[in-house]
Structures are given as structure tokens and as C-alpha cells.
Amino acid sequence: MTQGKNTLVIGTGLIGTSIALGLTAHGANVFLSDIDEIALDNAIKVSGASKYTAQDISLVVVATPPASVAKIIAAATIAHPLAFITDVASVKGSIFRELEQLGIIGLDRIVGGHPMAGREVSGAIGAQGNLFLDRPWVIASTEASSAQAIAAVKELVQTLGAFPIFRTIEEHDRAVALISHTPQVVASVMAGELMEAEGSYIELAGQGIRDTIRIAGSDSALWTEILSENSKYIAQQVTQVANHLLDFASALIDGDRESVTAKLVKGNQGRERLPGKHGSSQQSTSMLVVRLDDKPGELARLFNVAAQANVNLEDVRIDHSLGQPTGLVELTVAVQSIDLLKPALEAGSFVVIS
Amino acid sequence: MTQGKNTLVIGTGLIGTSIALGLTAHGANVFLSDIDEIALDNAIKVSGASKYTAQDISLVVVATPPASVAKIIAAATIAHPLAFITDVASVKGSIFRELEQLGIIGLDRIVGGHPMAGREVSGAIGAQGNLFLDRPWVIASTEASSAQAIAAVKELVQTLGAFPIFRTIEEHDRAVALISHTPQVVASVMAGELMEAEGSYIELAGQGIRDTIRIAGSDSALWTEILSENSKYIAQQVTQVANHLLDFASALIDGDRESVTAKLVKGNQGRERLPGKHGSSQQSTSMLVVRLDDKPGELARLFNVAAQANVNLEDVRIDHSLGQPTGLVELTVAVQSIDLLKPALEAGSFVVIS
Numbered sequence: 001m002t003q004g005k006n007t008l009v010i011g012t013g014l015i016g017t018s019i020a021l022g023l024t025a026h027g028a029n030v031f032l033s034d035i036d037e038i039a040l041d042n043a044i045k046v047s048g049a050s051k052y053t054a055q056d057i058s059l060v061v062v063a064t065p066p067a068s069v070a071k072i073i074a075a076a077t078i079a080h081p082l083a084f085i086t087d088v089a090s091v092k093g094s095i096f097r098e099l100e101q102l103g104i105i106g107l108d109r110i111v112g113g114h115p116m117a118g119r120e121v122s123g124a125i126g127a128q129g130n131l132f133l134d135r136p137w138v139i140a141s142t143e144a145s146s147a148q149a150i151a152a153v154k155e156l157v158q159t160l161g162a163f164p165i166f167r168t169i170e171e172h173d174r175a176v177a178l179i180s181h182t183p184q185v186v187a188s189v190m191a192g193e194l195m196e197a198e199g200s201y202i203e204l205a206g207q208g209i210r211d212t213i214r215i216a217g218s219d220s221a222l223w224t225e226i227l228s229e230n231s232k233y234i235a236q237q238v239t240q241v242a243n244h245l246l247d248f249a250s251a252l253i254d255g256d257r258e259s260v261t262a263k264l265v266k267g268n269q270g271r272e273r274l275p276g277k278h279g280s281s282q283q284s285t286s287m288l289v290v291r292l293d294d295k296p297g298e299l300a301r302l303f304n305v306a307a308q309a310n311v312n313l314e315d316v317r318i319d320h321s322l323g324q325p326t327g328l329v330e331l332t333v334a335v336q337s338i339d340l341l342k343p344a345l346e347a348g349s350f351v352v353i354s
Numbered sequence: 355m356t357q358g359k360n361t362l363v364i365g366t367g368l369i370g371t372s373i374a375l376g377l378t379a380h381g382a383n384v385f386l387s388d389i390d391e392i393a394l395d396n397a398i399k400v401s402g403a404s405k406y407t408a409q410d411i412s413l414v415v416v417a418t419p420p421a422s423v424a425k426i427i428a429a430a431t432i433a434h435p436l437a438f439i440t441d442v443a444s445v446k447g448s449i450f451r452e453l454e455q456l457g458i459i460g461l462d463r464i465v466g467g468h469p470m471a472g473r474e475v476s477g478a479i480g481a482q483g484n485l486f487l488d489r490p491w492v493i494a495s496t497e498a499s500s501a502q503a504i505a506a507v508k509e510l511v512q513t514l515g516a517f518p519i520f521r522t523i524e525e526h527d528r529a530v531a532l533i534s535h536t537p538q539v540v541a542s543v544m545a546g547e548l549m550e551a552e553g554s555y556i557e558l559a560g561q562g563i564r565d566t567i568r569i570a571g572s573d574s575a576l577w578t579e580i581l582s583e584n585s586k587y588i589a590q591q592v593t594q595v596a597n598h599l600l601d602f603a604s605a606l607i608d609g610d611r612e613s614v615t616a617k618l619v620k621g622n623q624g625r626e627r628l629p630g631k632h633g634s635s636q637q638s639t640s641m642l643v644v645r646l647d648d649k650p651g652e653l654a655r656l657f658n659v660a661a662q663a664n665v666n667l668e669d670v671r672i673d674h675s676l677g678q679p680t681g682l683v684e685l686t687v688a689v690q691s692i693d694l695l696k697p698a699l700e701a702g703s704f705v706v707i708s
Contacts, residue, residue, distance in 0.1 A: 116560060130707050133645055134682060136558065165558065175555035183544065183566040188621030189598045190540060193532065193591070195624045201529035204490065204519065205628050206470060211565045212537040216625040220618035224611050231606040237547070238603045244543045245596035252585040252592070257578050264574035267542030270549045271570040274559050291487055297661040299670075303654035313653055316670045328488060353484050 005058040006031060007156070008080070010072055012043030014127055015088050015115065016063030020047035021129035022160040031055055046127055059152055061113075062087040066225050070098035077106040084152040086113040090176065091229035092140045092169045111153045112140035112169060114176075115162060130161060137162035140172040177233035184215055184223060185238050191216030207317070285314050286335045288342060289328055291351040302329065302350060309344035311337040328353065359412040360385060361510070362434070364426055366397030368481055369442050369469065370417030374401035375483035376514040385409055400481055413506055415467075416441040420579050424452035431460040438506040440467045444530065445583035446494045446523045465507045466494035466523060468530075469516060484515060491516035494526040531587035538569055538577060539592050545570030561671070639668050640689045642696060643682055645705040656683065656704060663698035665691045682707065 007023055009016045012034040023030045024047055031052035034040040044051055057080045062072050066089045073095070076085050089095060092112040099107065115137045137157040141150055150166075157164045167175065191213040194202055227234055244263075251259035292298045306313060315332035333341055345352050361377055363370045366388040377384045378401055385406035388394040398405055411434045416426050420443045427449070430439050443449060446466040453461065469491045491511040495504055504520075511518045521529065545567040548556055581588055598617075605613035646652045660667060669686035687695055699706050 116558065128707055130645070130705060133705070133707060136560075138558065167554065167558075171552075171554060172558075175552075175558045178547065178551050178555050179559040179563045182547075183563040185602050186540060186544060186599065187562075187566055188618050189595060189602060190537065191622070191624035192598065192617060192620035193536075193595060193624065194627045195620055197532055197627075198525075198529075199627075200521065200525060201532050202627050203629055204470065204492065204521075204526075204529045205533040206490075208541075208569045209533045209537040210628060211568045212541055213621070213625050213628075214565045215562045216621035218618070218622075220615050220622060223618050224615045227606060227614055228609065228611055231609070235603040235606045238599050238606070241543060241547060242596040242599035242603070244546065245539065245592050245599070248539050248543060249589040249592040249596070252581060252589045255582065255585065257582055260581055261574050261578045263546060264542050264572070264577050266546035266549055267567070267570035268545070268572075268574060270545035270547065271567050273548045273551075273553075273556050274564060274567075275557060291484070299667055300654060300657035300661040303657045307651040307654040313672070315672050316653075318667070318669050351484060351487070353482055353487060 005029065006055050007059045007061065008033065008052055008055075008057040008083070009049070009061045009063055010034070010076070011062065011064035012036075012039050013063060013065075015117075015131075016061070017043040017047055017127035018129060018131040019061055019063065019088070019156075019160065020049040021127055022132065023156075024048040025129045026159050028159065031057070043127070047129075057083045059083060059156060060085045061156070066091065066095075066229050070095045070102065073099060073110060074102045074104045077104050077109065081106070083109065084149040085110045086153045086156070088113055088115055089229070090114055090180075090226050091173055093173045094229045096142060096169055107142065107144035108146040109149050110142070111145045111149045112138075112142075112172070113153055113157070114138040114140060114172065115157075115160075132157075133161040135162050136165050138165050138167050138172050140167050140169050142169055173230055174233050177230055177237050181227055181230055181234045182237040182241060184218060185227065185234065186241060187213045187216040188218075188223075285332050286338050288331045288333070288338065288345070289353040290331065290345060291353055292329050299329070301348065302345070305344050305348040305350070306331070306341060309340045311341045311344070359383065360409050361413045361415065362387065362406055362409075362411040362437070363403070363415045363417055364388070364430070365416060365418035366390075366393050367417060367419075369471075369485075370415070371397040371401055371481035372483060372485040373415055373417065373442070373510075373514065374403040375481055376486065377510075378402040379483045380513050382513065385411070397481070401483075411437045413437055413510065414439045415510070420445065420449075420583050424449045424456065427453060427464060428456045428458045431458050431463065435460070437463065438503045439464045440507045440510070442467055442469055443583070444468055444534075444580050445527060447527045448583045450496060450523055461496065461498035462500040463503050464496070465499045465503045466492075466496075466526070467507055467511070468492040468494060468526065469511075469514075486511075487515040489516050490519050492519050492521050492526050494521050494523050496523055527584055528587050531584055531591050535581055535584055535588045536591040536595060538572060539581065539588065540595060541567045541570040542572075542577075639686050640692050642685045642687070642692065642699070643707040644685060644699060645707060646683050653683070655702065656699070659698050659702040659704070660685070660695060663694045665695045665698070 006029045008031045009020045010033050012032055020030045020032055030049035032040060032043055032049045033052040060076045060080055060083050062069050064072055069087050069089050073085055115132050115135060117131055117135050139153050154164050248263055311333055313331055313333055317330040342352055360383045362385045363374045364387050366386055374384045374386055384403035386394060386397050386403045387406040414430045414434055414437050416423050418426055423441050423443050427439055469486050471485055471489055493507050508518050602617055665687055667685055667687055671684040696706055
């Protein structure tokens with residue numbers, strides 16, 4: 001951050017305090033405010049930022065719960081008439097619709113933000129200055145947003161080590177409905193089905209369903225907020241998924257194998273559209289399964305062997321089977337690395353299964 | 355296997371050949387047959403088993419494509435009047451319904467089997483004698499199955515290093531509809547939605563959707579077979595999921611936050627019913643996120659530090675962000691290990707994010 005500029009962070013939860021910490025670590029002048037005096041005092045201690053009294057502010061970051069964000073932005077346009085203003089809420093449209101209804105002056109100074117820290121766990125672990133390191137941070141502007149306001153938010157994002165992605169408000173909300181909120185709804189519903197199932201059925205569960213419902217562990221209060229703020233796009237997308245599932249069920253009941261195959265192939269193709277590591281395609285990787293004694297040190301030994309073979313692991317997955325003292329580890333590597341890795345592992349006395 | 359007993363494996367694909375390999379490695383007498391002479395010759399070379407001519411057989415393992423299994427079992431009851439007979443198809447009810455329709459004699463000698471190798475990739479990599487090591491293998495009996503037949507299949511399963519799980523035919527098929535087949539349908543449909551989405555939306559995809567649709571990469575021909583064989587239970591379960599999704603969409607449209615929260619909480623609870631490592635609950639783990647330079651050796655160094663701190667990793671996940679040269683690694687460990695692992699990693703110059 002440019003010296004002499006003052007940033008005000010309003011709201012001292014996990015995200016607000018982490019922003020304050022990250023900025024003070026880079027020598028920025030950061031002030032904090034919160035309606036909860038005790039939370040504020042704690043955040044000041046943790047972050048090294050100062051209590052806001054009446055300093056001149058050049059950038060306001062609103063990090064309060066989603067439902068309060070628009071009102072606090074509106075107040076900030078009046079209290080800080082020269083400041084650029086951003087927020088960190090994970091849904092943007094509802095905030096900007098409320099701002100329009102409030103009829104505020106100064107929309108040019110407001111740019112939405114969404115740090116995508118990508119965790120399904122909520123804030124209990126506490127603030128970290130490097131929480132945003134290497135994470136995408138969507139900068140969501142409106143037609144009214146000025147270039148200077150966008151630049152100020154971009155500077156904030158980069159100071160915190162995140163990388164900026166530019167989208168409009170609508171693009172952002174439709175995108176997160178598709179790639180974040182609907183998967184949350186589907187995972188929660190799928191996991192909910194297990195509440196109605198026999199225990200003897202669930203015992204057969206493997207890695208497939210485990211991955212499919214992993215994010216069903218998310219914090220229910222936080223996600224009620226998030227889903228409610230973006231309800232229109234999510235309801236559209238979830239309804240479409242439900243209808244496609246009913247189509248799938250019909251194809252199964254009708255014994256229409258051609259249709260079943262077409263739907264599975266469409267899933268194959270859709271998955272391939274996900275960005276891979278470093279933005280590359282996912283196509284060129286292959287998998288090795290290795291059996292491992294379940295004791296400290298075996299994984300380290302495995303990765304030492306991979307490192308000595310000069311093989312870079314794209315992904316690692318530990319696959320536990322019910323009641324077994326040993327584990328299977330799936331290693332995903334570039335296709336051309338398989339011929340290096342497999343003999344190296346076998347030379348290291350690992351059991352390579354496939 | 356008891357010496358002197360002869361096992362016949364019919365069908366020399368990945369599973370059949372892997373069974374033959376695993377058995378010959380334990381000194382069993384194994385014979386192979388296949389209508390494809392070239393495939394048979396290859397499997398004999400790979401497995402060290404012998405070509406079946408007209409030996410006395412005590413156990414027949416049918417490892418042919420699902421649609422042919424019942425007819426081949428029926429033929430085996432006549433050709434091998436003293437043998438016990440099992441199969442490896444992933445759906446059981448359709449086979450036993452067909453056997454009943456065929457009116458065969460000797461149902462007491464037949465026991466269904468389902469090795470759950472738990473991989474979404476299909477057989478291209480080739481047969482391995484240890485493919486079943488530490489994997490569950492469901493032994494699915496009917497009311498007609500004799501105790502001796504069940505014992506013979508159990509011996510097969512244990513010789514191959516798998517662990518037997520006993521279920522009825524119906525329990526098995528309902529269970530796999532819930533925990534394997536419906537997740538496949540849902541993942542495929544969810545991934546299919548990405549075919550209708552803007553590329554700019556998909557670029558924001560994170561680990562959540564990546565996990566949710568991972569199994570959408572499955573082989574479409576193989577899964578068309580599997581889903582078609584178990585279509586009744588899957589269609590029921592998929593329809594129920596679709597209806598629950600429509601309920602969720604309604605709750606969102608109605609702004610019924612209480613209902614949204616209840617559905618998310620049900621998902622939390624359902625996920626906790628999944629068996630954890632060694633059959634333990636999933637409750638008692640916690641997660642650390644570590645930043646890692648994306649080069650060979652860093653993962654090994656990380657796991658060395660964990661091993662030296664005497665911390666056992668329950669799970670590992672490499673979280674790639676779009677276009678970034680570094681990676682974030684999520685380590686899941688027992689709650690009480692966090693206080694050991696975090697300082698050890700920091701002492702090893704790793705950036706621990708949360």
C-alpha cells in the first residue's frame with residue numbers, strides 16, 4: 001500500500017481481522033471499527049491495527065455479516081466522502097440492489113469484492129494475515145464504478161497476496177451460484193439422504209460418495225446467509241439440476257441406454273472444463289495406487305521416493321477402507337511421469353497396485 | 355486356498371485376470387476360460403494360470419460382462435455339478451432374478467460377490483494380483499445359498515487380501531444404489547451443467563465443485579451397464595434426491611431460512627454417518643492449510659516434518675488455484691495433533707495459513 005494512505009476495516013471477524021493483519025504486516029496504516037467493543041479490542045491486539053476514531057480514510061473495507069453490508073456501505077459514503085469503498089461478502093447483487101434502493105450518492109467509489117478462501121470450515125481457527133495468499137479474489141464492479149476505485153481495490157487484493165479476477169456483479173453471482181452454491185446444496189441434500197438410510201448400507205461407502213458430499217460439512221448458519229442472499233440464481237440452477245436428475249431417472253426406468261450413456265458422456269465432458277493445475281487441462285494426468293502401512297513416516301518415505309525420481313505430484317488422496325489398518329494412497333501425476341514413478345516406488349519396497 | 359482344489363475363472367478382463375494372478379501367487383490351481391481366444395492366451399501368460407480343458411473344478415468365478423453373468427452361471431451349474439459358483443458383478447438382483455427365471459437346479463451352490471475396488475477409472479492399466487488388497491468385497495447370499503458355498507467364497511476373498519462383508523442380495527443392491535450409483539448419477543448431472551455454462555463462470559471453480567464432481571470422470575460404457583442393471587433402486591433414490599432439491603429451491607424462493615438451515619444441518623449430520631478411518635467417527639479431526647512451492651521435494655519435506663513430529667495424516671488434499679505457481683495443501687489430522695504439527699511445520703519454514 002502507498003504510504004500515508006489510511007485503510008479502515010469495519011467488522012472484526014475472521015475476514016476483517018485477517019485483512020487488517022495482512023495489511024499491517026505490509027506496513028500499511030490500518031484502522032478498525034466494530035459495534036462489539038470486546039471483539040474490536042481483541043482484533044486490535046491480534047492485528048496491530050489502531051482503533052478508528054476520526055482519521056481521514058482513503059479505503060473502507062466492509063467485512064460485516066452479509067445482511068448489514070449495504071447499510072454500512074451507505075453510511076460510509078457519507079462518513080468518508082473521499083474514500084473508495086469495498087466489501088468481502090460472497091454474494092454481490094443483493095447488496096447493490098439495496099444500495100440503489102437507498103438512493104445513495106457516490107456509487108462510482110464503490111466496488112464489490114469477494115475473497116475466495118475456498119474453505120468449508122468457518123472462522124473458529126482465528127485470523128491469519130496470509131489467509132488470502134494465492135487465493136482468487138473477485139473484484140466485482142458495476143457500470144458506475146470508477147477506474148480509480150477498481151485500481152484501489154486491486155491494490156488491496158495484491159497487497160494481501162491474493163490474485164484479482166474481474167467480473168461484473170451479475171457474472172459473479174451467476175458464477176458462484178453454479179460453481180459454489182449449487183454444489184453446496186447438492187452435497188447437503190445428498191448427505192441428508194444418509195440420515196434416512198440403514199447403517200449397513202452406509203458401511204459400504206467408499207471414496208466416491210465421500211468426495212461427493214465432502215462440503216456438506218459446511219457451517220449451516222453461514223451458508224444459510226450465503227444461499228439466502230443469492231437465492232434467485234441458486235434456485236434456478238438447483239431446479240435445473242433436479243429436472244436433469246428426473247430425466248436421468250426416466251431414462252433408467254425406460255431402459256434407454258443410449259440416453260443414459262449420453263448423460264454420462266456429458267458429465268465426462270463437463271468435468272474436463274474445470275480448470276486444472278496452473279490453468280492447464282486435466283487431461284494429461286494418470287493415477288497410481290500405492291499400499292501404505294498406516295504409521296507415521298510412510299507417507300514421508302513415499303514422497304521422498306517421488307521427489308528423488310523428480311516426479312511432481314498433481315494430487316494425493318488417502319483412501320481408507322472400513323476397518324483396515326493399512327491405507328491406499330492414490331497419486332495423480334503427469335502421464336509421462338508414471339514410467340519414472342512406478343519403478344522408483346517398487347525399488348523403495350512400496351506395493352504399487354495399479 | 356486348500357491344495358488340490360481347482361478354481362476356474364471365466365472371463366479374462368481386468369477383474370478375472372487379477373483374480374487369477376492373485377490366486378496363482380498363493381499357489382492355488384487356477385484355470386481360465388474366455389470366448390475370446392486371444393484375450394485368454396494373454397491372460398494365461400500374465401497370470402500363470404492354465405487353460406481350462408476339462409479339469410474337475412471346485413470353485414467357479416464368473417467375471418464376464420454383467421449382462422452375460424446369469425447365463426454363464428446357469429451353464430456352470432450343469433458343467434460343474436460339484437462346484438461352488440460366484441461372480442464379481444457390481445449389481446446382484448438382476449442376475450438372481452434371471453437365474454430364477456431360468457429355473458436352474460443348484461441355487462444352494464451359488465453366492466454373489468462384489469469386489470469394491472473403489473476406482474472410477476476402468477481397466478486399461480491392466481491386471482494386478484493385489485488389486486483387491488485391503489478392499490471390501492461384498493458376499494451376497496440368497497436364502498438358498500449353503501453355508502459351504504458362502505465359506506468357499508469367503509476363502510477366495512481372504513486369499514486375495516480383501517475383507518469380506520456379508521449382505522443379502524437386496525441389501526447389497528439398495529446399498530450400492532445409495533452410496534455408489536446415485537452419487538455417480540448426481541456427479542455426472544452436476545458436471546454436465548458445466549457444458550451449458552460460460553467459461554468465465556467455470557474459471558472461478560474451487561475445490562468444492564472439484565470434489566463434488568470428481569467421479570463424473572467415470573467410464574460411460576461401464577457405468578451405463580452398472581446403472582441399467584440396478585435401475586429400479588437408483589431411479590427411486592435419484593427421484594428422491596431430485597424432490598429434495600426442488601424442496602430446497604422452494605425454501606430459497608420463499609425466503610424460508612429456518613427450512614434452509616434445517617436442510618443444511620441434516621447434511622452435516624448425514625455426512626457424519628460415513629465411516630471414518632478404521633471405522634471411527636469423522637468427528638475428531640481438524641485441518642491445517644500449508645502453502646507449498648510447487649516443485650519436487652517440497653511435499654516430501656512436509657511429510658518428513660509431520661513424521662518427525664510423530665503426527666499421522668488422516669487425509670491430504672492439494673488445492674490448486676487458477677494460474678498460480680504455488681499450491682496450498684490441506685492436511686487433516688486428529689484434533690490433538692494440531693498442537694504438535696503446526697509449530698513443527700513453522701519451525702521447518704512452512705507457511706501455515708490456518
